[in-house]
Amino acid sequence: MGFSGWIRLGGAQAGVFVFGALCWAAAGAGHVATALVCAVAGLILINILLLNQRRRQSPVQRAPDATFASEQSRRRLGALVDETPSPLLLQEEDGRLIAVNRAARQMFDVSSELPVATRWALLGPGDRLDSLRGQIDWAGGRYAIHKARLDHALLAILIDITPEVRAAEASALRDLLKVLNHELMNALTPVASMSRSALELIDDNTPESLATARGALRTVVARTEGLVGFVDSYRILTRLPPPDTRPIALGPFADEVARSFRAQWDRHGVSFELRTDIAGAIAVMDAEQIRLCLTNLLNNAAEAAFDSAQPRVRLALTLAGHQVEVAIEDSGRGIETAMAETIFLPFYTTKANGTGVGLSLARQILQGHGSSLVLRPPGELGGAHFCFALPRPANAANPWEAN
Structure with missing residues (x-):
C-alpha cells in the first residue's frame, strides 16, 4: 500500500471514531434520527476498513495456495518420473551418479547414489557418464543408452532392449544352423565323390589310375581334416565347462x-x-x-x-x-x-x-x-x-x- 493509501485508511479510521462519538452523543440527547445516520455512516466506514484489510492480506493469503499448487505439480512430476519404466541416471559435476527413479534404484540395488565400485563397473576408468556409447550389458540384460545434457549435469536413459537382442540371438541361431549345414555339405559332398572315384581308379589297377587315386585320397584326407577342425571349434563352444574360479x-x-x-x-x-x-x-x-x-x-x-x-x-x-x-x-x-x-x-x-x-x-x-x-x-x-x-x-x- 502506498502513502496515499495509508492516508485514506487513517482518515477512515478517524471517521469511524467521530461518527461513533456523534452517534453516542445523539442517542444520549434523544436525537434518534441523527444517531441512526451516524451509525449508518460508521458502518459504511467500517466496511471500507474491512475491505482494505482484505486487500492488504489477499496476497499473503494467496501465497500459500500458490505454493501448495506448485508443490502438487512438483510431486506429480516426481511421481511420473519415478514410475518411468526406463532407468534414469544423473551424473553431477562432482562425479556422483544418482539413480533418479525406481527402475534405476532396482536395477543397481541402491537407494539413491551408486557406490564407487558399481560406478566403475558401469562407466570404466573414465568414470564419466558421457563415456558410455551405444549399448551396455548389465545383470543379464542389454540396454540402449540415450543421453541429454542438463544444467551442470548429464542425464542418461537406459532402454531395455533385451527382448530385441534375444530375437536377434534366435535369428543368429538359425543362421548358425545354416552355416553348419553349408559347411558340412561343402566338405562331405566332394569327399563322397572323390572317394567313389578313388575306388574306381583302384579297381583299374594301372599305374596311372593308382597315382590319380592317391591324389584323390590326399584331397579326401585334407577335406576331412578341415572338417574335423571345424567340428572341434564347434565342440569348444558347446562344451565349455563352468569356470573353476x-x-x-x-x-x-x-x-x-x-x-x-x-x-x-x-x-x-x-x-x-x-x-x-x-x-x-x-x-x-x-x-x-x-x-x-x-x-x-x-x-x-x-x-x-x-x-x-x-x-x-x-x-x-x-x-x-x-x-x-x-x-x-x-x-x-x-x-x-x-x-x-x-x-x-x-x-x-x-x-x-x-x-x-x-x-x-x-x-x-x-x-x-x-x-x-x-x-x-x-x-x-x-x-x-x-x-x-x-x-x-x-x-x-x-x-x-x-x-
Missing part, C-alpha cells in the same frame, strides 16, 4: 600371457605393450579359461594390426574398485559400427582362414564369469578396443589392495 595373482598371470604373446608374434614384427596398475592385486577367475580368452583376443588384435605400418598391440590391466578392468587395443583399421554385434556371432569371420570362433568363445567365457566383452570406441592406438572386468575378492579390506 579361485583367487589368482594378476601380476604373474599377466607376465605369463605377455611372454606367450611375444614368443608367437615378435618374429612377425608386432610390437606388444603390457600396461599394469595391479601391484599385488588378485582376481577371482578360472585362470585357464581367461588365458584362452586373452589369447584369442590378443591373436585377433595382432592379425588386425598388420593393416598398419607399425603393428602394435596393448594389454592394459587397471584396478577399478572391487574389479579389475582389462583392455585390449590394436593399431589396425578398427571395427565398423554396423559390425559391432555381427563380429560376436559364432563362425562369423572376415579372414580367409579364420574359424569365426575366437570372439564368440571369449564372450562365452566372460559370461561364465559374470562379465561381458564390450567393444569400446577406438583408443590411443586407433584400432579395435575390447574391454571386460574381472571381480576381486569380496573380503578385500581395501578395494585398492589385495589381501
Whole structure:
C-alpha cells in the first residue's frame, strides 16, 4: 500500500471514531434520527476498513495456495518420473551418479547414489557418464543408452532392449544352423565323390589310375581334416565347462600371457605393450579359461594390426574398485559400427582362414564369469578396443589392495 493509501485508511479510521462519538452523543440527547445516520455512516466506514484489510492480506493469503499448487505439480512430476519404466541416471559435476527413479534404484540395488565400485563397473576408468556409447550389458540384460545434457549435469536413459537382442540371438541361431549345414555339405559332398572315384581308379589297377587315386585320397584326407577342425571349434563352444574360479595373482598371470604373446608374434614384427596398475592385486577367475580368452583376443588384435605400418598391440590391466578392468587395443583399421554385434556371432569371420570362433568363445567365457566383452570406441592406438572386468575378492579390506 502506498502513502496515499495509508492516508485514506487513517482518515477512515478517524471517521469511524467521530461518527461513533456523534452517534453516542445523539442517542444520549434523544436525537434518534441523527444517531441512526451516524451509525449508518460508521458502518459504511467500517466496511471500507474491512475491505482494505482484505486487500492488504489477499496476497499473503494467496501465497500459500500458490505454493501448495506448485508443490502438487512438483510431486506429480516426481511421481511420473519415478514410475518411468526406463532407468534414469544423473551424473553431477562432482562425479556422483544418482539413480533418479525406481527402475534405476532396482536395477543397481541402491537407494539413491551408486557406490564407487558399481560406478566403475558401469562407466570404466573414465568414470564419466558421457563415456558410455551405444549399448551396455548389465545383470543379464542389454540396454540402449540415450543421453541429454542438463544444467551442470548429464542425464542418461537406459532402454531395455533385451527382448530385441534375444530375437536377434534366435535369428543368429538359425543362421548358425545354416552355416553348419553349408559347411558340412561343402566338405562331405566332394569327399563322397572323390572317394567313389578313388575306388574306381583302384579297381583299374594301372599305374596311372593308382597315382590319380592317391591324389584323390590326399584331397579326401585334407577335406576331412578341415572338417574335423571345424567340428572341434564347434565342440569348444558347446562344451565349455563352468569356470573353476579361485583367487589368482594378476601380476604373474599377466607376465605369463605377455611372454606367450611375444614368443608367437615378435618374429612377425608386432610390437606388444603390457600396461599394469595391479601391484599385488588378485582376481577371482578360472585362470585357464581367461588365458584362452586373452589369447584369442590378443591373436585377433595382432592379425588386425598388420593393416598398419607399425603393428602394435596393448594389454592394459587397471584396478577399478572391487574389479579389475582389462583392455585390449590394436593399431589396425578398427571395427565398423554396423559390425559391432555381427563380429560376436559364432563362425562369423572376415579372414580367409579364420574359424569365426575366437570372439564368440571369449564372450562365452566372460559370461561364465559374470562379465561381458564390450567393444569400446577406438583408443590411443586407433584400432579395435575390447574391454571386460574381472571381480576381486569380496573380503578385500581395501578395494585398492589385495589381501
